[in-house]
Amino acid sequence: xxxxxxxxxxxxxxxxxxxxxxxxxxxxxxxxxxxxxxxxxxxxxxxxxxxxxxxxxxxxxxxxxxxxxxxxxxxxxxxxxxxxxxxxxxxxxxxxxxxxxxxxxxxxxxxxxxxxxxxxxxxxxxxxxxxxxxxxxxxxxxxxxxxxxxxxxxxxxxxxxxxxxxxxxxxxxxxxxxxxxxxxxxxxxxxxxxxxxxxxxxxxxxxxxxxxxxxxxxxxxxxxxxxxxxxxxxxxxxxxxxxxxxxxxxxxxxxxxxxxxxxxxxxxxxxxxxxxxxxxxxxxxxxxxxxxxxxxxxxxxxxxxxxxxxxxxxxxxxxxxxxxxxxxxxxxxxxxxxxxxxxxxxxxxxxxxxxxxxxxxxxxxxxxxxxxxxxxxxxxxxxxxxxxxxxxxxxxxxxxxxxxxxxxxxxxxxxxxxxxxxxxxxxxxxxxxxxxxxxxxxxxxxxxxxxxxxxxxxxxxxxxxxxxxxxxxxxxxxxxxxxxxxxxxxxxxxxxxxxxxxxxxxxxxxxxxxxxxxxxxxxxxxxxxxxxxxxxxxxxxxxxxxxxxxxxxxxxxxxxxxxxxxxxxxxxxxxxxxxxxxxxxxxxxxxxxxxxxxxxxxxxxxxxxxxxxxxxxxxxxxxxxxxxxxxxxxxxxxxxxxxxxxxxxxxxxxxxxxxxxxxxxxxxxxxxxxxxxxxxxxxxxxxxxxxxxxxxxxxxxxxxxxxxxxxxxxxxxxxxxxxxxxxxxxxxxxxxxxxxxxxxxxxxxxxxxxxxxxxxxxxxxxxxxxxxxxxxxxxxxxxxxxxxxxxxxxxxxxxxxxxxxxxxxxxxxxxxxxxxxxxxxxxxxxxxxxxxxxxxxxxxxxxxxxx
Ligand SMILES: Nc1ncnc2c1ncn2[C@@H]1O[C@H](COP(=O)(O)OP(=O)(O)OP(=O)(O)O)[C@@H](O)[C@H]1O
Numbered sequence: 076x077x078x079x080x081x082x083x084x085x086x087x088x089x090x091x092x093x094x095x096x097x098x099x100x101x102x103x104x105x106x107x108x109x110x111x112x113x114x115x116x117x118x119x120x121x122x123x124x125x126x127x128x129x130x131x132x133x134x135x136x137x138x139x140x141x142x143x144x145x146x147x148x149x150x151x152x153x154x155x156x157x158x159x160x161x162x163x164x165x166x167x168x169x170x171x172x173x174x175x176x177x178x179x180x181x182x183x184x185x186x187x188x189x190x191x192x193x194x195x196x197x198x199x200x201x202x203x204x205x206x207x208x209x210x211x212x213x214x215x216x217x218x219x220x221x222x223x224x225x226x227x228x229x230x231x232x233x234x235x236x237x238x239x240x241x242x243x244x245x246x247x248x249x250x251x252x253x254x255x256x257x258x259x260x261x262x263x264x265x266x267x268x269x270x271x272x273x274x275x276x277x278x279x280x281x282x283x284x285x286x287x288x289x290x291x292x293x294x295x296x297x298x299x300x301x302x303x304x305x306x307x308x309x310x311x312x313x314x315x316x317x318x319x320x321x322x323x324x325x326x327x328x329x330x331x332x333x334x335x336x337x338x339x340x341x342x343x344x345x346x347x348x349x350x351x352x353x354x355x356x357x358x359x360x361x362x363x364x365x366x367x368x369x370x371x372x373x374x375x376x377x378x379x380x381x382x383x384x385x386x387x388x389x390x391x392x393x394x395x396x397x398x399x400x401x402x403x404x405x406x407x408x409x410x411x412x413x414x415x416x417x418x419x420x421x422x423x424x425x426x427x428x429x430x431x432x433x434x435x436x437x438x439x440x441x442x443x444x445x446x447x448x449x450x451x452x453x454x455x456x457x458x459x460x461x462x463x464x465x466x467x468x469x470x471x472x473x474x475x476x477x478x479x480x481x482x483x484x485x486x487x488x489x490x491x492x493x494x495x496x497x498x499x500x501x502x503x504x505x506x507x508x509x510x511x512x513x514x515x516x517x518x519x520x521x522x523x524x525x526x527x528x529x530x531x532x533x534x535x536x537x538x539x540x541x542x543x544x545x546x547x548x549x550x551x552x553x554x555x556x557x558x559x560x561x562x563x564x565x566x567x568x569x570x571x572x573x574x575x576x577x578x579x580x581x582x583x584x585x586x587x588x589x590x591x592x593x594x595x596x597x598x599x600x601x602x603x604x605x606x607x608x609x610x611x612x613x614x615x616x617x618x619x620x621x622x623x624x625x626x627x628x629x630x631x632x633x634x635x636x637x638x639x640x641x642x643x644x645x646x647x648x649x650x651x652x653x654x655x656x657x658x659x660x661x662x663x664x665x666x667x668x669x670x671x672x673x674x675x676x677x678x679x680x681x682x683x684x685x686x687x688x689x690x691x692x693x694x695x696x697x698x699x700x701x702x703x704x705x706x707x708x709x710x711x712x713x714x715x716x717x718x719x720x721x722x723x724x725x726x727x728x729x730x731x732x733x734x735x736x737x738x739x740x741x742x743x744x745x746x747x748x749x750x751x752x753x754x755x756x757x758x759x760x761x762x763x764x765x766x767x768x769x770x771x772x773x774x775x776x777x778x779x780x781x782x783x784x785x786x787x788x789x790x791x792x793x794x795x796x797x798x799x800x801x802x803x804x805x806x807x808x809x810x811x812x813x814x815x816x817x818x819x820x821x822x823x824x825x826x827x828x829x830x831x832x833x834x835x836x837x838x839x840x841x842x843x844x845x846x847x848x849x850x851x852x853x854x855x856x857x858x859x860x861x862x863x864x865x866x867x868x869x870x871x872x873x874x875x876x877x878x879x880x881x882x883x884x885x886x887x888x889x890x891x892x893x894x895x896x897x898x899x900x901x902x903x904x905x906x907x908x909x910x911x912x913x914x915x916x917x918x919x920x921x922x923x924x925x926x
Contacts, residue, residue, distance in 0.1 A: 323349055594628060596667045596674045601628055617679060626664065627679035633671040644673055650742040654718055659711040661731060661740045680731025680738065688727055688809065696845045701809045706878050707737035709802055713869045715739060716795050723793050725801035726766045764825050765814040768800035770863050772829045796863035799872065803858025810847055815859060835859055850877035881921040891917065
């Protein structure tokens with residue numbers, strides 16, 4: 076059976092167990108005994124690892140040996156047990172106590188006996204070997220029975236005593252560890268989270284010495300061994316003296332060392348002293364903290380009465396007290412925050428508690444303030460509240476004495492002869508500092524209280540003369556920034572346009588008419604959308620009716636025109652009504668003429684041909700574009716001519732595209748051509764010179780001899796060929812970019828048109844050096860012949876090669892050539908007339924060919 080307490084490693088124990096037979100004769104070699112005995116020296120009581128080690132086996136043997144030695148010494152009258160002067164337990168008392176006596180004997184003499192090499196010990200072991208003792212637990216230092224036969228009983232008793240003493244030792248050590256942990260933890264609580272080296276105060280050390288140390292210290296003269304269960308450090312009398320002389324003042328240990336140029340080895344001792352001096356104050360602060368927390372818990376319950384909020388406050392309480400990091404606020408800003416934080420009702424109650432506690436506890440105001448603000452449950456709550464009221468754009472000093480912005484209103488009211496009323500309202504909760512709790516001190520009568528309050532709020536502030544209420548008002552009146560004025564809202568007056576009397580005398584009182592710019596034609600309302608264009612005598616609007624259908628509204632004011640003009644527009648209406656079923660003529664839906672104004676509701680076009688040509692200006696010649704638009708234009712003219720009407724004012728602006736179909740508009744100067752005549756005669760020259768035919772202008776140069784001739788002079792002959800001339804001019808513009816006489820300006824243009832000597836140039840190339848197809852050239856020449864009788868009709872132009880080209884395949888050309896050659900070879904001689912005949916025949920057939 077192995078001993079119960081063993082310092083031998085398990086592996087070694089196994090080995091020894093394996094070699095159990097050896098143990099019977101030699102439990103430990105002498106070297107091992109020395110080693111083990113050395114291990115039993117508890118030189119450092121601070122090492123937990125060593126403390127946790129159970130008492131060593133060798134202690135038993137040593138104790139036994141020491142008992143033997145003790146007996147020997149007692150016999151010799153030489154007591155080896157000596158205590159140090161510092162030992163609090165007297166040797167005499169220890170000797171009287173059987174447990175302590177045993178311990179002390181062991182402590183005092185164990186190792187000396189081992190190292191002494193006393194032959195008796197060997198004899199002892201040999202003796203046991205001789206008795207075949209199986210275990211150390213049965214050993215007895217005085218194992219041999221005495222003459223009375225009491226030797227075994229005594230040895231068992233002593234072993235029991237030693238076991239008891241060991242237990243006592245363990246208990247004391249554990250108690251010491253617990254106390255040390257408690258001390259460390261409580262010190263941590265006092266000192267905050269920062270870790271510091273574990274040091275003990277002299278008092279606590281003394282206390283520990285008195286409670287746990289029960290043996291000699293290292294200075295014991297007895298054999299220079301550790302000699303005690305604890306190798307604790309104690310101060311010498313000199314150290315004690317010097318500690319009492321140390322006055323740290325406001326210095327911390329390091330600063331103290333530097334100040335008095337002390338060696339760093341003195342740092343632990345000074346530190347212990349430093350923390351000991353801190354201890355009472357920390358305890359007071361801890362008590363204060365507990366008390367404040369308790370008080371606030373009760374007060375917050377009373378004030379809020381709201382379960383959720385209470386929980387929240389309690390949580391904040393615990394958090395702020397235990398875990399909330401300390402935030403360092405600048406002096407002034409923190410003061411401002413705290414000052415504003417006191418404005419809440421909860422803070423007010425805390426403030427009252429603060430007054431009570433401050434009277435009870437011997438703390439400085441600064442300590443109290445910092446502690447209260449940082450640890451009260453409403454701390455973070457008030458911080459948030461305070462921060463919400465801080466204007467970061469103002470400096471802290473201004474904020475301290477400046478009331479909150481809404482107090483400006485109060486000050487203004489106060490200043491405006493409402494002092495009495497404002498003063499009353501102040502007592503109801505308003506104040507210069509915006510705080511309920513300072514209401515009562517915010518007047519001249521309670522100035523002492525106010526000073527006290529501000530001192531407590533800002534103990535570090537220089538004591539300046541506190542402003543009275545009136546001075547603060549003055550200050551605010553002259554030095555503080557005026558509150559920003561509300562933005563000036565521009566009043567936009569909507570002036571309704573003066574209701575003009577409608578020219579027709581109706582709808583003048585119709586509000587919707589004025590409001591929505593509505594024109595009524597034959598009791599139908601048309602709202603104007605946009606202006607489409609304007610002519611020499613009219614404006615044309617894009618309008619919509621009540622069903623949102625789009626129309627073109629042409630409005631002509633007749634005030635500026637003579638009767639002929641009026642008749643001309645009346646004729647236009649007649650012609651439009653006559654052609655209302657023609658797809659190539661813009662439709663007239665409604666018309667009304669009253670009070671000198673003509674309203675025409677027409678089909679609305681998307682854009683006119685002049686806009687299209689302007690859009691293509693400068694672009695390369697596109698034969699197909701010219702062909703398509705020329706054909707579309709001539710189709711419109713053909714419809715008019717087929718209706719026996721001469722337009723007389725054809726120009727690109729008078730053709731509009733309505734959903735992709737070109738339509739002709741503006742029959743203002745058009746006249747119905749009597750069936751029996753080709754031409755009509757006008758008494759006034761109307762039209763656009765660029766597109767006017769020469770015959771319409773020839774009469775200007777006509778100089779007759781008699782009255783009849785003079786009459787004829789003022790009548791211009793116009794007819795269908797004039798419209799063909801105009802169409803020739805438009806085609807010419809599409810090819811060359813401008814009308815035939817567009818190079819002339821003003822009056823010269825008219826003269827050039829009338830002058831037969833001024834020939835129109837048909838260039839084979841455009842200004843961009845693009846070739847102009849022959850078919851186009853021929854068609855243009857046929858339309859722009861000076862002699863109207865020789866001009867092509869509209870139908871002929873539409874059937875021209877240009878507008879109606881013949882398309883053949885290469886096979887057709889090849890076959891045609893083959894046939895022509897064979898015919899010539901067979902005939903041997905073919906006249907010119909025969910060739911022309913053949914050509915006409917081919918051409919006639921080509922017209923019927925549909926590819
Ligand atoms: N039904 C319509 N749809 C779209 N636009 C139109 C319509 N009627 C006229 N316009 C536009 O209004 C412009 C002027 O129209 P119109 O030529 O009929 O007026 P006008 O007084 O006869 O002009 P002018 O006497 O010079 O020929 C046209 O060039 C055209 O652009």
